[in-house]
Every structure is written in C-alpha cells, then in structure tokens.
Amino acid sequence: MNSKAIITSALPYANGEIHLGHVASTYLPADITTRFLRQKGVEVYYICASDDFGTPILIQSEKEGKTPEDYVEHWNKRDLEDFEAFNIKFDFFYKTSSPENKQFVQDVFKKLEEGGHIYENEIIQLYCNTDKKFLPDRYVIGICPYCNADDQYSDLCEKCGRVPDEIKDPRCSICGQTPVKEKTKHYFFKLKNFSNKLAEYLDSNNNLQKDVKKYVQNWIKEGLTDWDITRDISWGIPIPIDSEKEKVFYGWFDNHLAYISSTIKFLNDNGKDGKNFWNESDIYHFIGKDIVYHHYLFLPAMRLGINEEYKLPDYIPTRGHLTLQSKKISKSRNWYIGLKEFLEIFPADYLRFYLVSINPYSQDDLNFDWDEFATKINSELIGNLGNLVNRALGFTVKSFDAVVPNPEDFDNMDRESEKMINELTSDLSALMEGNHLDRALKKILQFSAHFNQYFQHKEPWKNGPGTNSCVFLSVNAVRSLAIAIYPFMPESSQKIWSQLGLDGDVSTQGFAEISNIALKQNHKLGSVSPLFEKVEESIIEEQKSKLGDHN
RNA sequence: AGCGGGGUGGGGAAGUCAGGUCAUCCCGUCGGGCUCAUAACCCGAAAAUCAGUAGUUCAAAUCUACUCCCCGCUACCA
Numbered sequence: 143m144n145s146k147a148i149i150t151s152a153l154p155y156a157n158g159e160i161h162l163g164h165v166a167s168t169y170l171p172a173d174i175t176t177r178f179l180r181q182k183g184v185e186v187y188y189i190c191a192s193d194d195f196g197t198p199i200l201i202q203s204e205k206e207g208k209t210p211e212d213y214v215e216h217w218n219k220r221d222l223e224d225f226e227a228f229n230i231k232f233d234f235f236y237k238t239s240s241p242e243n244k245q246f247v248q249d250v251f252k253k254l255e256e257g258g259h260i261y262e263n264e265i266i267q268l269y270c271n272t273d274k275k276f277l278p279d280r281y282v283i284g285i286c287p288y289c290n291a292d293d294q295y296s297d298l299c300e301k302c303g304r305v306p307d308e309i310k311d312p313r314c315s316i317c318g319q320t321p322v323k324e325k326t327k328h329y330f331f332k333l334k335n336f337s338n339k340l341a342e343y344l345d346s347n348n349n350l351q352k353d354v355k356k357y358v359q360n361w362i363k364e365g366l367t368d369w370d371i372t373r374d375i376s377w378g379i380p381i382p383i384d385s386e387k388e389k390v391f392y393g394w395f396d397n398h399l400a401y402i403s404s405t406i407k408f409l410n411d412n413g414k415d416g417k418n419f420w421n422e423s424d425i426y427h428f429i430g431k432d433i434v435y436h437h438y439l440f441l442p443a444m445r446l447g448i449n450e451e452y453k454l455p456d457y458i459p460t461r462g463h464l465t466l467q468s469k470k471i472s473k474s475r476n477w478y479i480g481l482k483e484f485l486e487i488f489p490a491d492y493l494r495f496y497l498v499s500i501n502p503y504s505q506d507d508l509n510f511d512w513d514e515f516a517t518k519i520n521s522e523l524i525g526n527l528g529n530l531v532n533r534a535l536g537f538t539v540k541s542f543d544a545v546v547p548n549p550e551d552f553d554n555m556d557r558e559s560e561k562m563i564n565e566l567t568s569d570l571s572a573l574m575e576g577n578h579l580d581r582a583l584k585k586i587l588q589f590s591a592h593f594n595q596y597f598q599h600k601e602p603w604k605n606g607p608g609t610n611s612c613v614f615l616s617v618n619a620v621r622s623l624a625i626a627i628y629p630f631m632p633e634s635s636q637k638i639w640s641q642l643g644l645d646g647d648v649s650t651q652g653f654a655e656i657s658n659i660a661l662k663q664n665h666k667l668g669s670v671s672p673l674f675e676k677v678e679e680s681i682i683e684e685q686k687s688k689l690g691d692h693n
Numbered sequence: 694a695g696c697g698g699g700g701u702g703g704g705g706a707a708g709u710c711a712g713g714u715c716a717u718c719c720c721g722u723c724g725g726g727c728u729c730a731u732a733a734c735c736c737g738a739a740a741a742u743c744a745g746u747a748g749u750u751c752a753a754a755u756c757u758a759c760u761c762c763c764c765g766c767u768a769c770c771a
Contacts, residue, residue, distance in 0.1 A: 160771095163721065167771045188756035196771085352710075357697060357766080364695095367768085380771055394769095421738085430771030439768090469769095507765070508696070514705070517720060525733065540729070584707085586719080598735040603728070672731055 145573065146423040147186040149591055150401045151178050153238065156217035157202050160224045160481045162465040162510055163430075163471050166497045168675045169479070171459060171579055172428035173230045174498065178628035181653040187233040188257065190308045190436035191220040193401045196393035200377040210377045214239060227366035228490050229632050234408035238393075238400040239379075241490050246403035247396040248382040253448045267323035267374065270314040276326055276374030284309035289618075329381065331369045337362050337445040343442055350438075353505060354431075362370045369440065371395040389480045395551060397685060398441045401427065403461045417452070426457040435459055439633070461578050462507040464497075467689065476690055490674040491631035492674075495523050498630055499584070503577045512686050516677040527590045528674045531623065534593070534616040535603060535641055535670040544670075547619055548663035554613045559596050561595040562589060563615070565621050567657040570626060579630075586626050590645065595617045615640070617667070618659045624648055625656045643668035646675070655676075 151172040155162060161170075169190075176188040203213035214237070222235050235244070254260050266274050298382060314321050341362050344355050366564040369680035371392050372381060378390025398449055408417035429437050442454045464471060469476055484493060496515050499522070500508045546693050552560065593616055600612035624638035628648055637650040 155770075164771045169771080196769095198749080213709090258768095353697070360696060361768080369768090393769080428771095430768080432770050434766090435768050461771080462765085502707090503729095504698085505765085509705095511705085514720090517705090523721070524731070529730060529733060533734075537729045581707085588718090594730095594734060595736095598727075674731080676731065 143182065143184065144422075145184055146419060146426040147179055147403055147426060148420060148423045149179075149186060149188045149400075149426045149428065150405075151190055152187050152430060153191050153397050153400060154217075154221050154562060155196075155198070155201050155222070155663055156192040156194045156214040156237075158217070158473070160221055161471065161473075162466070162479045162481060162493075162497075165230065165481060165493075166459040166464040166501055166508065167430040167526055167624065168428045168509075169225060169228075169230045170494060170497055171461060171501070171577070172426070174192060174494075174579055174629040175230070175428075175459075175577070175633065177576070178493055178653070179647070180649070181625070181628065181651070182571070183652060184265055185289075187405065187408065188231065189234050189236075189405045190219060190232050191236040192239055193242075193393065193397045193400075193402045194218070195238050195378040195390070195396060197373070197375060197377075200375060200432040203377075211239070212260075224485075226561060227485050228481055234404060236400065236404040236407065240400070240403065240407070242407045243396065243400045243403040246406075246634055247379045247391060247399050250399055250444065250448055251391070251395075253451075254331065254444070256583075257449070259335060259447045261330050261332065261368075262327055262328050264325050265328050265370070266315075266323045267326045268321035269326075270313055270317065270319060270321045272314065272317045272482050276324070282312045282321065284308060285314040300444065307603050312356045323454040327376055328389075329372045331371050331440075331444070331447075333366045333369045333439065333443055337366055338483050339446050340366075340443060342437060343446070343454060347454075347456070347550050351458075351460055351504065351637065354434055354458075361364065361435070361439065361453055394436055394440060395444075397445070398427075405620070421453050423453075424547050425453060426454045426459065427455050428459050429460050429461075431460050453472065457577070459503065460505055461501060461646050462505050462514065463501070463506055463686045465509045467511055467686070469508055476688075479685075486686070488677070489633065489674075491538070491634045492519050492677070493632055495519065495583070498579050501582070502580050512682045516679065516682045519674075519677045522587055524674045524676055526594065527623065527627075528672065530590045530594050530616075531595070531620050531638055531641070532670070533597065534620050535667055536614070538667055538671050541603070541605070542613060544667040546661050546663055546665040546667070547613055549611040550608065552611055553608060555596060555599060556608070556615060559615050559619070563619055563659060564628060566622055567654050571653065574629075583630055586623065586630075589619070590623060594613065599653070614661075614663070615659075618661050621661055622656045625651045625653070637673055641668050641670050641673075661692070 146471065150170040151173050154164060176186050179186040192214060199214060200210055203210040206213065218237055224233075225232065225235070251260070267675060268275050268282055310590050312321055313319065328585070329447070344350065344359055372389045373392050374389055376390070378393070379390050379396045380387070381391060401422065407419060409416035427437055427441070437458050445452055445454050466479065492515075496518055496556055499518060500510075500514075538546065549556075566585075569585055570582050573579075573585060596615055597612065601606055602609040602612045608622055620638060621642055621644070624635050624642065625648060627638075628635040628651075632649070635648050642661070
C-alpha cells in the first residue's frame, strides 16, 4: 500500500441539492475509504469541488434572476453544509470556477494544442436571432425524435431518458422562437489519437473493476470519436485565444481538471509540493456509473495528452445508481429524498450503515427501501451491534462497578473469541483495501454476532467460573468494534469510545489497534447508555407517504 | 439492435472470477431457552432439484453451449 493517497469523488453539479443517490455511490464510499486509509497510516487527502459551469446552470440562474456566480456560490455552500451534516469530511472542497482551475485548464489546453491534440472545425449550430446567441444543449427545446414527447431538451429527453441526435421542432428555450442554423467554429480534442494508449492503460491497471473495463474497452474497439470541447456561451472557462472571446470550454473539459487544480492548491497552501505529492500518491476517483466514459476515457486521455505530467488514476471505484422503493429517483415526480431532509429525521450513522450494507463494489444498481432500512437498522445495527455494546458494557457497570476484571485462564470458547479479535484487523483490511466496504461491514456484524453468542453461552450474570474472562474479552471486543466501525459510523464509534472510558479521538487509533487487547484489568469504563434508538414504523410509513404525487 | 449484469427456501440478498471446505446471511413462520441487554439476545425446526436443457469433470450454484425471463447502459446525469 502506498503511503500517500489522493481521493476525489465526482463533483456535484452546482444546481441542486445533494440527494441520497449522490452519497450512496460516491461520497460515502470515498469518505469511508479516506478514513480507513488514514487509520492505516496513509497520508491521504479527500478533495472535492463543486462543478460550476455549463448551460443548465446558466439557464437556471437567468431564470432566477441571479448572476451565475451568485447562483453557484449558493449551491457550493449548501452542498458542503449537507455533506458535513452527513460526516462526509473533505480535506478541501473547492470549485471548478476557482482562479486556480481557470489557469490550470487554460494551461492544459495550451499544452494539448502544442502537442497537436487539438484542432478547429466548423459545425452547424442553432442560433437565435432574437437573443443573438448560439444555443447549445439545453438552450434548445423541442420534440424528442424517439418518443415524440414535447418540451424536451435537445441534449436529453426526460420522458424516455434518451439523448436525441437532432431534436424535432427546435425552439429557443429563452424566447420560444425558432432558431436558425449557423456555422460556428469549435475546438476538438483528438480522442482518437489515444485509443491505443488508453487500451494499454486499461489493460495494465489491475485495480480497475473488470466489468467496467470490458465495457470501456468495447467503446475503444468500436472507435472513439473526437470530442467537441467548446461552447458558444458566456459561463465557463474562456478559451485562451484572443480571437475567441465568445467561447468557453465545455464543462467536461474543465471539471475533472479541478481534481488536480484543487489538490495542488490545497497541498501548496499546506506547505507541500502539490505536484510531487500527486505523482507520488495512489490516485482514487470515486464515481457513479453514469460518468464512466468521462473518467475512463476523457480524463486519462487528457493526462496522457500532457505527457502524464500528472499521473493517471490508480483506482476509479465505480458504483451503480440508487433507486428509491425500486423506482428511478426523479425530482420532478417527487420520487426523491434530499440528504438534508433525511438527516432531519434520522442520524447520519443510520444512513451510512444502511447505504453501505446494500452497496456492493460493482456497477449494479442498489435500492433504497424504507421497510428494509427500518429492518436493517433495528435488527442488524441495533439488535446485533448496539445490543452487544450495551449489554457488555452495561453488565460490567452493573456487576463489576464499571471496572474491567482480571481474566482467568481461557477455555476453548475464550480462546476462540480471542482469536476473533486477533484476526479482525487483517480480515477487515483485506476487504477494505479491495473496496468491498459492504463485505467489511458484514464482517463487523459477524464479529459482533459472535460475541453476542459468546456472552450468551458464558452466562456471566450467573457469576460462575469464567465470568471474568468473558467480561474481559467482551469489553475488549467492544473496543475493537469502536475502532472498526469508525470509517463507517464515526459518530457512533466515538460514542462507544467514550463509553469505554477512553479519552481522545477514536480516529487517532491505528487500524491494527482493532486486534489489540488493550483494556486491562482495573480499567474503568465511562458512563454507559444505549447508542441507538429504534426506528419506529409510524415514521417509516410517514416517509413512504411523502413520496410521489399528491394531487 | 449492440454491449453489460442478473434469475439462489415465503420476501430481500451473499456465494460464481480461483469447481470440492457451501448451500450462507437478514426478515418472516414454528418450537425451546435465557433474563445481562433497547419485547433484546441465544438454541433448534420446517422450507431451495441454486431459471431450464445438454455437456465438461471423480466432483458444478460456480466452467462450456443453447433456451426462456428480468434489468441496466449506448457518450446529459452520482
């Protein structure tokens, strides 16, 4: 394992709030991985930024009568607040509209141009004579050529989900007039040039998921198309060519470069050589499956195009989309749960626990189900893990005056339990390093279940022989759990830590401490109380009834 | 259409890449126990020809071929 790592997650588009789907696939897995690597002693930084540019933001800000600057500033702040409430802890949350990113993007463009990877081409684009501007993407609405739904964007039909090649009956989304076709000069990135090198990169990187790799390799085999990287709008990073004042870069040209520019700024501000650090680190980009194309092809191609001045990704953990009650999340149909709204009802750790437990390391979609959420929280988190913590510590308080007893000679069952503690570190490490967060969490529950059984068999409340050993090992198992669940549920982890009577921040404990039997006789526990409150069915029913139309 | 992923006891999932140690986990049902613990927890039982067919093999949920059925992606989006 590399001693340095940079972790990023897909940049939230600054035009709406963070919802459950966002955090499930990218921000939460990335946050957990960051916390885990830090426990392993890796110098790791989790960097993110808001994605500020593009047509949808420009249009929306115009509608709301705001400048795009103010508009994205608002969402940048709000998103960060929501992330923090969910204990997604970035080391730095910046923005693609930062001066550093502007500079960086323009530099990269120039280098690509010098390298012969950029060319100009005239394309035909719709132009509105009333508004005197070109109309890319969402500036044009019309009839979807596939399903004939009216009032759809030219770059996306929300009815059927497809991307029209050419929309029927095009209209300007600002004034409703029919636009005309005009020629305009655009810049293209020669993605084709990189087919071989991309194939090599994908082949040689064994950390990438096999299924995603296959999928991308097929695209390469079918032949890549060069990529239009400019737009005729005012909101974006200007093209660094004097005669092109009216053009900006397409959002997907500039946004992922903010991974690098934000990291460099953060590290340089903290007295490190950002570029060196980047190149010495393992680079992780956590994404959802919808942006595989950009991260497995555009992003590496652009880094290859500037001679790998910044190293290519080592890991691109890609996860599926979240459905809600088995249906696609949709804001317009009110089939949607905002992160903020959720956290007003349930603790962050409940959501973190549930989302991880249903989220495999694959592109498979996962489903948020309210009933399943309640069951998993009540029976697995509370009935199994919470119960063990509470019964082991509570019993020690009641029967041993909160003091850890001196163990007697271990019998077979004690030794087996001791072994479980000894092996938990390596069992979990293997799973977490392989990004199998769901399996690691299951392993933790298995561990906890074992100690529930052990406690039951030993019947320490009867105060027979072996009671001291049982209490001794159980309390130490709780300590192991506290450290092990830290990446997943940092708040609960810290609570257990305090209940154990341990000082300081549990996050400073190294991962190997999980297997250390560190609480010796005479250690005094803190004050003990149940960690979790059960999820009430009535609240679940209330939440379910909020979804969907209420006309 | 192409590509990708699936079909495992009543429900939801794991296991499939490296075939045997495997039929596992959670919920539910039934019976028992315990009383330290948030009506928790522990033990046990019923219930699956692991979609179907054919094959490879000493051995297949796992590999191969074909068939049926689901879902996702195809360059906007986590």
